[in-house]
Amino acid sequence: MNIQLSHPRLELRGITKIYPSVVANEKVDLIVYPGEIHAVLGENGAGKSTLMKIIYGVTRPDAGEMLWENREVHIESPAEARRMGIGMVFQHFSLFETLTVAENISLALDTPMASSELAQRISAVSEEYGLPIDPHRLVHSMSVGERQRVEIVRCLLNRPRLLIMDEPTSVLTPQAVLKLFETLRRLAAEGCSILYISHKLDEIQALCDSATVLRSGCVTGTTSPKQETRESLARMMIGKDLPHCQMDTRTPGEVRLKINQLSLATVDPFGTHLQNIDLEVRSGEIVGIAGISGNGQKELLAALSGEQPAQQSDTTHISGTAAGKLNPAQRRKLGLRFVPEERLGRGAVPSLSLGLNALITGSDSSMVKRGLIDHSSVRVFAQAVIKRFNVKCGGDKALASSLSGGNLQKFIVGREIMFAPKMMIVAQPTWGVDIGAAQLIRQALIELRNQGVAVLVVSEELEELFMICDRIAVIADGRLSPVVAAVETSVAQIGLWMSGEFTQDNSELAHA
Incomplete structure (x- = not known):
């Protein structure tokens, strides 16, 4: 930890958020100091992203207090969070595909800026942080990794005092990750607080000063990642030893x-x-x-x-x-069965239930009989995927958009596997x-x-x-x-x- 003042930059006390089918957060306490890089660890569906959305003003808590620099606040919107100095890089991108990089970034700026000046700033900041992007490029033409760069640069342009990063390195190259870490350490040295969510435990150990662990929406402990092993961190997250892949030698066929x-x-x-x-x-x-x-x-x-x-x-x-x-x-x-890299929009339709999302690539299966949808078979199939692949959700009628990224990925992969x-x-x-x-x-x-x-x-x-x-x-x-x-x-x-x-x-x- 580089800088610590007499009071935290952010303090959460007893934050609770309950949805009809799940308790996302239950009496969560969290303290982040200026200059601290603080990890939030947990399985998919543990409540990490919900908690971050509460801090950023996307979601309102049902109970609890939030203190910003020792003063109680109620953040009503992301715009208000940005004005306070809070920035967030989301796991699922919030970009308009038909707009350019510069046009997308301009939508997140609270102070208007001339397009030519903005393009120059995007180029300069992206190069400085080792995440080069062309400000005039259309987003729909970019790969997932390139879109991630846009999200990160868009956030850094606002010079946040608290930076929330939800899986920021998922599709970055190892070289880009190292460059990003240099940037985050520099920001922390300048007093910026960073909340960092990642499932890559080696990243957590290399980067973070402290960590709060969530399991089923509750805090189960805090620790210093540098004093833990990969295995001990995994046990704190999932409550048991880390499973290992078993792969035997075999001779391929046709x-x-x-x-x-x-x-x-x-x-x-x-x-x-x-x-x-x-x-x-x-x-x-x-x-x-x-x-x-x-x-x-x-x-x-x-x-x-x-x-x-x-x-x-x-x-x-x-x-x-x-x-x-x-x-x-x-x-x-x-x-042939295919799992695309984009979960929402290509792997699954956000506004449809898991059952109907199972039907999307299963129209030639037993779920369709004589051209008609057999809704009973759809439910049975979706429930089988949920059970076999341990998908945490509200059942086969849950919307795809309601699942965490990891649980949606398990469902999509499981769906295609179960089509044999x-x-x-x-x-x-x-x-x-x-x-x-x-x-x-x-x-x-x-x-x-x-x-x-x-x-x-x-x-x-x-x-x-x-x-x-x-x-x-x-x-x-x-x-x-x-x-x-x-x-x-x-x-x-x-x-x-x-x-x-x-x-x-x-x-x-x-x-x-």
């Missing part, structure tokens, strides 16, 4: 996904063209694709899911069938997911692989890829590296390839 010389011009003026991509994924194996955000992952996933079909059918084969021109529904009939795929493609499977739920999702993918399913995982988490993958490749500037056995490469080698330093001369490694 080719389920074959990509042959796939070149695809992006429709996005700021996107990345795919160049001569070759890839095979066999039944009974997990192949991982690493890469820095914005290097063609979005375009590759669109090509594989059928959202952007190719000009030639034979560039993509699914279970031996030429599928390059097929749409997503036609590919699902071939056994032959080929499964998953993008960023554990983004923003707590450590226990992340292990559950990873083990579920391993079990799919053990059942003979071909699994392709696109992730920016190198640790995750080495944990669950049989083979790993890297995508950089729209090109795919050789595919190598995970046991025959290293994080350092993959990290080097992520910068684009590879050639196809290594292609003999591709089927190691």
Whole structure:
């Protein structure tokens, strides 16, 4: 802790928030001092995001007191929070896709600024913090990682005295994370208080001075993360020892996904063209694709899911069938299942119940009979997903928007797994997911692989890829590296390839 005055910057006393189906926060006490980086830890659904929204004025508590610099306050709106000096970077982005970066950021500024001046400030601040963004770029053309940069820069432009960060590094590169940490430490040294939510325990230990742990909406303890181990922090969060993934060696079977010389011009003026991509994924194996955000992952996933079909059918084969021109529904009939990186809006419709969200990709299942929806089957299926994947929610009628990010991710992944795929493609499977739920999702993918399913995982988490993958490749500037056995490469080698330093001369490694 760098600076501490005689009184806290923020103090919560007995904060309680109750929804019809869940107690989000119950008598929560929290103290944050000037210059302190304070972590809030807990499983998905533990009440962390609700508590942060209360501080930021998005949600009103049902009971309790909030003191700002030793004075009781009632924050009625985010605008009021910003005027007080509170800024927040949300886990789920609040950006308008049809507007530019500068236009989005201008909406969060309480003092109007000329567009040219704002663009210059965005460029300067983003470069200073190591999160470069083009102020004139349209948001819809940006990857998830790039959108995260916009959220962070938008908040930092207001020079907050308390900065709330909800999973800010979920889709940042390791280099960008280090640069962000430098920025946060500098802000703390200048007296800014930081509330930091992350499921990455190594981040918490490296960055934070203190931590408050929530479980089922209640505070279960406070600690100094630097004095804890990863395992002890996990036990405090989930109440038991951290589960470990079990992955046995097995021989892969037939080719389920074959990509042959796939070149695809992006429709996005700021996107990345795919160049001569070759890839095979066999039944009974997990192949991982690493890469820095914005290097063609979005375009590759669109090509594989059928959202952007190719000009030639034979560039993509699914279970031996030429599928390059097929749409997503036609590919699902071939056994392909897909989990996009954007949960809300693409993986699930926020305003629909979990049951109806199960139906979205299950229209060709037993939930639809003779063209009519069997609502009983819909409920049974959704309830089975909720139970099997331990989704914390208000039942199958709960809206997707009411779930925490991690619980919604468990539901989406579980939904696709329970449709019994032959080929499964998953993008960023554990983004923003707590450590226990992340292990559950990873083990579920391993079990799919053990059942003979071909699994392709696109992730920016190198640790995750080495944990669950049989083979790993890297995508950089729209090109795919050789595919190598995970046991025959290293994080350092993959990290080097992520910068684009590879050639196809290594292609003999591709089927190691």
